[in-house]
Amino acid sequence: xxxxxxxxxxxxxxxxxxxxxxxxxxxxxxxxxxxxxxxxxxxxxxxxxxxxxxxxxxxxxxxxxxxxxxxxxxxxxxxxxxxxxxxxxxxxxxxxxxxxxxxxxxxxxxxxxxxxxxxxxxxxxxxxxxxxxxxxxxxxxxxxxxxxxxxxxxxxxxxxxxxxxxxxxxxxxxxxxxxxxxxx
Ligand SMILES: O=P(O)(O)OC[C@H]1O[C@H](O)[C@H](O)[C@@H](O)[C@@H]1O
Numbered sequence: 001x002x003x004x005x006x007x008x009x010x011x012x013x014x015x016x017x018x019x020x021x022x023x024x025x026x027x028x029x030x031x032x033x034x035x036x037x038x039x040x041x042x043x044x045x046x047x048x049x050x051x052x053x054x055x056x057x058x059x060x061x062x063x064x065x066x067x068x069x070x071x072x073x074x075x076x077x078x079x080x081x082x083x084x085x086x087x088x089x090x091x092x093x094x095x096x097x098x099x100x101x102x103x104x105x106x107x108x109x110x111x112x113x114x115x116x117x118x119x120x121x122x123x124x125x126x127x128x129x130x131x132x133x134x135x136x137x138x139x140x141x142x143x144x145x146x147x148x149x150x151x152x153x154x155x156x157x158x159x160x161x162x163x164x165x166x167x168x169x170x171x172x173x174x175x176x177x178x179x180x181x182x183x184x
Contacts, residue, residue: 025052035077051072051073071144071145072144072145073144080171086134086136086167089155089157092131094152099147103139104120104140106120107147114168118180134167140177
């Protein structure tokens with residue numbers, strides 16, 4: 001009987017080793033309106049990589065799971081740390097797990113009511129993102145933040161629900177680390 005070698009992951013770097021990896025890179029140019037400091041946003045190169053996602057080929061069947069890794073680069077737009085756009089799931093009741101792999105950061109969790117909770121992300125951290133919760137990763141460190149994710153293949157992404165008002169907190173550089181401002 002054949003014994004197969006499955007895809008694998010380097011937990012230290014968050015790099016997936018698979019022949020059929022799918023990668024999506026998010027450049028600064030596609031995050032217009034996400035960061036607060038418009039002048040700082042305009043002063044940075046459009047093609048600056050803010051984050052990328054590597055994943056195994058997306059599944060589509062009901063009941064299936066996706067697996068991927070988000071890599072958020074270190075840096076800031078003005079004082080605001082690089083972060084993902086963030087989203088609710090299209091199927092809003094669907095949950096997700098994140099696992100911190102490399103670097104340090106914060107996971108912003110926002111309920112539909114606007115109430116926010118924040119978790120530290122670090123190598124080995126485990127994050128249950130319940131249904132009905134918008135989620136965004138912020139890199140507060142000096143190196144790449146990588147986090148593994150497992151989510152339902154039917155979850156989808158809903159970015160428009162956050163388009164007008166966004167998240168209710170911003171994570172800014174402060175005192176050699178970060179400070180969190182509320183922006184209701
Ligand atoms: O979709 P964004 O908010 O840009 O976040 C980037 C990615 O983060 C996680 O890895 C999710 O599991 C992905 O589904 C998502 O695409």
